[in-house]
Amino acid sequence: MDLDRTTTALLAGLFDPRNAAAWEAFDRRYRPILLGFARNCGLKDDAANEIAQETIVRFVEEYREGKYDRSRGRLGAWLVTIARYRMIDQQRRRGVAKVERGESAMIDLDDEQSVSAAYEAERRRAVLREALEELATKTKTDPKTIRAFEMLVYHGLSPAQVAEDLGMSTHDVYLAKSRIAAKLREIVERLEAEFEESPGDWGAGGRPSARLDA
């Protein structure tokens, strides 16, 4: 595991107001999640941007003031709490009717479980996105193998078709699928550990990674 990339390491950096790198890294990791999360909750782009911005600023303020106690809950839960109040506040300011339905249906902000689920879904997506990125850029995997995987899994093409398109044997297409899937799973597991967001990680006695800050 890349220890500098753990959330623990990021948080440690945030204590120092002059540590621009920590700030940036934190922002890079959590802004897209918060943005997607706000959209999941039914917000339009500009409103979602506003929420992401306000949440990050507020979090860092509260963190530096020592209001955030890691032993009391996960970082994600803390962020969700801030974002949820921001959204309720925003709704009030903009006078959004709560019962609005249809394409961009708001999720019920009073329902904490749905709100948390929306955040968790987005966080998981961020991990998966990063994993895909890493697979494409940081591993020396043959682009053709990746392409075969994409055609099979993303586009639902048959192995025979993929084999024909790429000039491979169908057997190699199957091997590509299983090996890329395994590689991705490996990356995802590592990234999840770096994020330390699995339930229990932030409480007492979590996985070894959580003990770093003890």
Next chain:
Amino acid sequence: MNERDEPIRDDEMSTRGGDVTRSGTDAAGCGRFSMDLLELAALAKREREIEIDPQLELHLVTCKFCARAVDQFDRNNTFLHGAFLEEIASVAAARPANTDPNHRDSGGKDTEDFDGPIRGYRLGPELHRGGQGAVYQAEQIATRRACAVKMLLGGRFAGEKQRFRFEREVEVVAHLRHPGIVTLYESGLTRSGEPWFAMELVEGARFDEFVRSHEQSPRQLVELFRKVAEAVAYAHRRGVIHRDLKPGNVLVDREGVPRILDFGLARIAEPSREGGEAAATEASGGATMAGEFLGTFAYAAPEQLAGDPAGIDSRCDLYALGVMLYECLCGRRPFEGARSIAELVVQKTMSDPPRPRTIFTSVDADLEVIALRLLAADPARRYDTADALVEDLTRFLDGRPILARDDSFAYVVRKNLRRHWIPATAAGALFITIIVASVSLFLAYQNAERERIRSERTLASFQKALGSANPETGAGSSSMGIDDFLALVEQQVSTELVDEPYQLAGVLRTLGLIHLGFDDAARARSAIEEAHRVQADGFERGEVSAAQFAETEFALARVQFNLQEFALAEATYRRALALREKALGREDVDTVETMRHLASALRAQQRLDESQAMLEDAIRRSAAFPDTNAANVIRVGLLHGRATLLAAREDVVAAVAQYEQALNALLEIVPRDDWRVGRTRYNLARVQMCTGDLKRAFENARESEKILHEKKGVDATMTRESASLLAAIRAMAAQSGVAIEESASLDAGEASPALNADGG
């Protein structure tokens, strides 16, 4: 096949050193076939289209090294069909364009579906839009197959648990295969979590429109209606209730065959409602929707309208069929003129519909009885099952008197006994004994008074099933197949216990374990998963005890283990263990037995240290066992597990000693020809072969084969394994010139010297 144009570079992928193929290097094959081919052979277990060289297939039967390598590859592939790839695909679909333009070179044509809402499908024109969602004509891109895609709106499946449940429910429905049911091909969740379903595209007319536009004799009408009832009966036998039957969900195709749509989907869509806006809001709400809802609710049974999910069972579908039949007979619905749901509920529960013969005097009296019975407000007064309805419709068509509530079992027997005849000999008798014993065990869990009354019903329904199948009393047949017999039992108890889902689940679990005993893991899985589904609900509600639910978890884990889904089995065993520790105590025989199984699941995942720790803990706890036969058998099982673990560590010398110790202990408590003795001798022979002791290996393998052949049947996996081991030892002996005495047979005196070696 071995010629490759190097598309995969293992060294650079580095997966060999990573999680997925590490096991491949641990267990190298014998070298005759490449590791790639062994990896492919493992994949072929999950991807049916992969064709494997017959030579390799044959080789895998005899070569333990290669077979082990394949097993290890396979264990690491469990996620291939799981939600993980779905997750990856949905994220990839939402991702901005691929960063590397080269990736797009040959695939430009599918960019459009890349951004579409459903991966792998191209959506066409909208066919229908209703309160629940929209149906589109669509094409499955990979197969060019035309289909219909239904998207349920307004319901999100955001959490892992919800998604899991969704997948499980869908799996049940996707297994329905009946000419009268529109087949569900595939399903999934859109990026925002709304469920979609791809199904067979059927062109046809709505049931009511077909009836209206085609001049039908009453006879033709009943024939058509019977086909609908048959399809419903089929699904009910598999535990799937429609819950939203109505003429709009039945299409009559060009051949005049009615096809039911959306079977089971109403239930699948439920969890979304729990999470979001409740259905009740919609029902009581908007006036604009009232017309449509009243239309749908006309077919809903009163207990459905009452909104009590616990009160709903398969008989709500019978009510809907009643409304449809009534409409066919009278040209109108049984209750008309209601202007609100509340009014409709009052009508349906408080009053009887006008008798059809008061509307049209020409309506046949029997058909009137059938329709009114289906429309009874009290579910108990309706037909018990859709099968019973089909039977009455058949009787009507044959000109015989209808039975109304006579669910004659002899009829079912005659109708079902078609395939796989086996003589009702000792094997049959044994079989019945197994079932009775299993039922008694099951009943032992029922202790509370309320439960006792239910248990008596369970037992009575079993006795009825067994009695009916008994050739001597004449209702059954002098010979019957195992599958048929189990199907009969299942059908009978499903009928008898239709309103006792937990009891039914307990019986299904037992039946599942019997299937497992007969090596039919697929059937075992479907029965036990159904039982698990029902009991999990019950357990959550506090209506099923922890001990009972643990029993089902344990059974489920055994099936998973049997299907080589070891990680899944591990998780399930752990749940069973936690429940049993709490309910039965840490040193209970069942608790310890669960630990032994859990240790096996760990061992199968090559987590040998964890497996050993678990096993040793179990052995420590077993010290507190009472001195009963059952407890002693489990004690021996623990010794056996220890030996198998040593074998997995390739410490064959120690494994031989440990197996011998287990065998000696076993012989003290079970007969010499018990199947467990056979299994232990088989394992012993395997390790003896590895130590080069071909003579003893041969003797044990031969004895094992003899016992297993007799006790488990020639087709059982265990028997086949011991037979091929015996052949392998013979071949090895011939090759190395070792004389093994073919004629000698193991008797007590001969076995002891070898077995008295210190067990360590």
